[in-house]
Amino acid sequence: MVELRQNEQKVLLTLNKLGGKASIDRIMKLSGLAHASVMRATLKLSKEKLAQLLEQKQTVVTLSSEGKTYARDGLPERRLIKSLIKLGGKAEINRIVKETGLDSQFAPIALGWVRRKNWATIKEKKQQMIALRDPEKGEDERFLGILKAKKAVIIEEHSEEKQIVADVLRRRKLVEVEERILRTLKLTAKGKALVNKGVTIVDEVSQLTPELIITGKWRETKLRKFNVTAPGPAFYPGKAHPLQQIIERAREIFLEMGFTEIRGPLVETAFWNFDALFQPQDHPAREMQDTFYVSDPKTGKLPSEEIVDAVAKTHENGWITGSRGWGYKWNRKEARRLVLRTHTTAETIKYLSKHRNPPIKVFSVDRVYRNEQLTYKNTAEFHQIEGIVVDKGVTLRDLMGTLKTFYSRFGLKKVQFWPCYFPYTEPSAQAMVFVPQLKSWIELCGMGMFRPEVLAPMRIEHPVLAWGGGLERIAMLELGLEDIRVLFSNNLGWIRGVPLRR
Amino acid sequence: MGVARALKGLRGWELGLQKYDLQKGKTVLKVDSAVSAVRPFMLGAIVRNLKLNEEEVAELMEIQEDLHWGIGRDRVKASIGVHNLDGINPPFTFTAIKPNAMKFAPLGTTKEMSLWEILKNHEKGVQYKHLIDWASEYPLLVDRDGKVLSMPPIINGELTRVDENTENLFLDVTGTDYEAVNKSLNVLSTALADMGGRVETVKVEYPNRTVHSPNFTPQKMNLQTRFVNDLLGLKLSQANIIESLKKCRLGAKKNGKEAIEVAIPVYRIDIFHEVDLVEEVAIGHGYYKLKPTLPSSVTIGKQHPAYIMANRARQIMIGLGFVEVLNFTLTNEHLHYKKMRRKAQKPVKLANPVSSEYTIMREDLLPYLMKNLAENKHESFPQKLFEVSDVVNQNSKMESRCERLMHLAAVSSHSSANFTEIRSAVEALLSNMGVRHWDVRAVKHPSFTEGRIAALNVKKKQIGIVGEVHPEVLNNFELENPTAAFEVNLEIL
Incomplete structure (x- = not known):
């Protein structure tokens, strides 16, 4: 059973009313449907073999603006001969033209056609014209009359003679000719049978409205069926940035593991960024090529004299730590210089100088800076993951276990520890992870236990386990990126396309 | 060579301290009192019977560079000269002379230059002139006949150039820090001993004292068994620890029931506290043998309030259909002020920016969001973006005279974006x-259209702004769609 939509039924019935064959234009007129709707219905009716679409080439002839003038006033040669006859059948050309009231630019055309149609002869010497007859209306003039009445004529519907005339007029630029396809719909026997069986039109709507719902009219209304397989417009939801999603996951894991989050300033004194972590003031790592220094404002404030003094002495001679220190004169001016923090450990040590009761477990996943050019593997700003455990009797093995637990929740399960040097931890290690998709071991983070030279000035009495590593590297692994800049390029197409983190 | 030495230990082929023969030599090095003002310390050593291959010469250069950079602090505290001993005659004299007093050919040239010319024209002279150019006399190392070995710490003379055929070396280390000079010489001469050289001492005669260098006497340190086990979380016996230390090529023997006396070879300049020995034990024992454990204390996690707030705001913005972007906090004045039609404020400025793109810290988020729109013109509209992140302002009350604040900014850009829409959004947020x-x-705000910009106040304090972005700003970013925006400081909500 063929199921027809409202418009398709309308077209079918209209066609029947028009005698089973009609042009699309006529169907539109009678049904009141738009062209696109009739055509869509036609497609369906043809597919179901209820109607047949016939296509015929048509040549449409209409009057040009010049043609319109002549259709109203007569052809110039007709007006000329009329005047000549009125003047007695023989007269000077100038006089005839004047009598006719013909625009001077049309005079040569009129004279040409009078001669060509053999209506008069011209005595060149005397500039005289002599009428040969009082001519009857020609085919061309009659055709102009038809055009004037009908506005447009489909030439294929007329005799061959008329077609020749139309061509002459086209060459005189009195008519315009346009070719088009005439689409005619013809009811098939199957269509006729369906109409005879009876097609009743039910109201059909494309959008359910509050009115239809409230009044209950929806019961008598047919909701038009949609082509549900047709593609629709794209819709982009609001969402968190892919890197932010990974930051949030790192934070969640820390929180699940019982860590407290800390947050510190981005601009920090060299004291907290370097000196408190036993990095000597003349160490190359503090040089300008690794660290961003701030020129405005230039310097910050130092913490309590007690802490500053202890740090100074530890650098100079080891103080009470049992260390030999760095053996140089510590400079407080250097410690007051401002830097963009190169690691979140600056905040960690500050926090530990104020919170000394174990157990302490703190973390941050936060912005740090390195004086680097932007390349596919480096950015001047990135995020550091940092975890700290302070407790009575915690050991290097505890650090290894904590760190392993953390990264395994990121899906990084195959972790190894290699010896490594870091200035403020001892013993130190480097955690390496095996990445199956890269088939290699990559550096995950640095780790270690704070040196006595770091602990003593802050009066920290228990071992401090610390680890820190980049977040972007993990993000690149998760997102399958080879260029770190993608994470900060904010390409909307990319952000819209990346699925939410699993 | 150092790697080979360590590997032999870890594999157990050779344990304990590496033995070095040190012969007492007769070569004299005089240190003139003239140098005390500019570069007071110098030590030397002789190494004989070397047969260096190309790789070893390269390694020698590398060790020298590492020492210059590390303990030498880029040649300030110590710098090294390595000379071909054949062709020069002791005694050597370390002295200081007037910048134009004489000329010699620096390494790599045959052209003689005065000391002053070297500082002015030679690549190394230009690089390191700050170390001596303030003095009235510049340091110079010469032999018995006045031939120039080097101009410490700038450059050696061409005369004593070392190549693969060199068999006998004279090493000089000069500097401003006696310890650094001593350590550098020890590291270098033990490395050459590892390469098969025979090291001989030099008699260094200062005006008021005489020393013999190098000195290979190991440093002694006591290590407590318990200290090791406490840090590593192991139960190693005294004997285990001794064995592990020996694998790391340290000397180790019992010192009573608990303690171990460790002898540290002179090349191990990285060991200066007992804790450094603990790592040696871990390495000797094997990191891979340390079984990970978890700390036993129970703690309860807690988020920082700033991030709780940021995440609440983030959730609302996502609900409103905005997409999050993440920008840098570093920016430049052109983007931050000029393109936004603003006068430059007083931002935090970098002393050593790495590019003109990143010279200051952002004071608000909006300029980067405009840049994000400019770079996404080819993507479909409407485009609604937000960022919840850091801005930094100067604030003299803070320890670092800068304050980090959590801001939230959003833009909506499409053909009919307007004030009403964005105001509704910010009010939904609030x-x-x-x-x-x-x-x-x-x-009034220069970045926004007059009459379509408003300030938001909470408890009489301005917390943010909301409005339609000024068409000139849109032109500056080459944007084609009307854009409405807001920015609020989340920390004073």
């Missing part, structure tokens, strides 16, 4: 953040 009362006041 009410869902739990703000009860706020007022909206018409203000």
Whole structure:
């Protein structure tokens, strides 16, 4: 059973009313449907073999603006001969033209056609014209009359003679000719049978409205069926940035593991960024090529004299730590210089100088800076993951276990520890992870236990386990990126396309 | 060579201290009192019977560079000269002379230059002139006949150039820090001993004292068994620890029931506290043998309030259909002020920016959001972006005279974006953040269209702005769609 939509039924019935064959234009007129709707219905009716679409080439002839003038006033040669006859059948050309009231630019055309149609002869010497007859209306003039009445004529519907005339007029630029396809719909026997069986039109709507719902009219209304397989417009939801999603996951894991989050300033004194972590003031790592220094404002404030003094002495001679220190004169001016923090450990040590009761477990996943050019593997700003455990009797093995637990929740399960040097931890290690998709071991983070030279000035009495590593590297692994800049390029197409983190 | 030495230990082929023969030599090095003002310390050593291959010469250069950079602090505290001993005659003299007093050919040239010319024209002279150019006399190392070995710490003379055929070396280390000079010489001469050289001492005669260098006497340190086990979380016996230390090529023997006396070879300049020995034990024992454990204390995690707030705001913005972007906090004045039609404020400025793109820290988020729109013109509209992140302002009350604040900014860009739409968005944010009362006041702002910009106030304090971005700003970013925006400081909500 063929199921027809409202418009398709309308077209079918209209066609029947028009005698089973009609042009699309006529169907539109009678049904009141738009062209696109009739055509869509036609497609369906043809597919179901209820109607047949016939296509015929048509040549449409209409009057040009010049043609319109002549259709109203007569052809110039007709007006000329009329005047000549009125003047007695023989007269000077100038006089005839004047009598006719013909625009001077049309005079040569009129004279040409009078001669060509053999209506008069011209005595060149005397500039005289002599009428040969009082001519009857020609085919061309009659055709102009038809055009004037009908506005447009489909030439294929007329005799061959008329077609020749139309061509002459086209060459005189009195008519315009346009070719088009005439689409005619013809009811098939199957269509006729369906109409005879009876097609009743039910109201059909494309959008359910509050009115239809409230009044209950929806019961008598047919909701038009949609082509549900047709593609629709794209819709982009609001969402968190892919890197932010990974930051949030790192934070969640820390929180699940019982860590407290800390947050510190981005601009920090060299004291907290370097000196408190036993990095000597003349160490190359503090040089300008690794660290961003701030020129405005230039310097910050130092913490309590007690802490500053202890740090100074530890650098100079080891103080009470049992260390030999760095053996140089510590400079407080250097410690007051401002830097963009190169690691979140600056905040960690500050926090530990104020919170000394174990157990302490703190973390941050936060912005740090390195004086680097932007390349596919480096950015001047990135995020550091940092975890700290302070407790009575915690050991290097505890650090290894904590760190392993953390990264395994990121899906990084195959972790190894290699010896490594870091200035403020001892013993130190480097955690390496095996990445199956890269088939290699990559550096995950640095780790270690704070040196006595770091602990003593802050009066920290228990071992401090610390680890820190980049977040972007993990993000690149998760997102399958080879260029770190993608994470900060904010390409909307990319952000819209990346699925939410699993 | 150092790697080979360590590997032999870890594999157990050779344990304990590496033995070095040190012969007492007769070569004299005089240190003139003239140098005390500019570069007071010098030590030397002789190494004989070397047969260096190309790789070893390269390694020698590398060790020298590492020492210059590390303990030498880029040649300030110590710098090294390595000379071919054949062709020069002791005694050597370390002295200081007037910058134009004489000429010699520096390494790599045959052209003789005065000391002053070297500082002015030679690549190394230009690089390191700050170490001596303030003095009235410059340091110079010469032999018995006045031939120039080097101009410490700038450059050696061409005369004593070392190549693969060199068999006998004279090493000089000069500097401003005696310890650094001593350590550098020890590291270098033990490395050459590892390469098969025979090291011989030099008699260094200062005006008031005489020393013999190098000195290979190991440093002694006591290590407690318990200290090791406490840090590593192991139960190693005294004997285990001794064995592990020996694998790391340290000397180790029992010192009573608990303690171990460790002898540290002179090349191990990285060991200066007992704790450094603990890592040696871990390496000797094997990191891979350390079984990970978890600390036993129970703790309860807690988020920082700033991030709780940021995440609430983030959730609302996502609900409103905005997409999050993440920008840098570093920016430049052109983007931050000029393109936004603003006069430059007083931002935090970098002393050593790495590019003109990143010279200051952002004071608000909006300029980067405009840049994000400019770079996404080819993507479909409407485009609604937000960022919740850091801005930094100068604030003299803070320890670092800078204050980090959490801001939230959003832009909506499409053919019919307007004030009403963005105001509705910011008010949805405020009410869902739990703000009860706020007022909206018409203000002027150069980045926004007049009459379509308002300030948001909570408890008489301005917390942000909301408005339609000025068409000139849109032109500056080459944007084609009307754009409405807001920015609020989340920390005073």
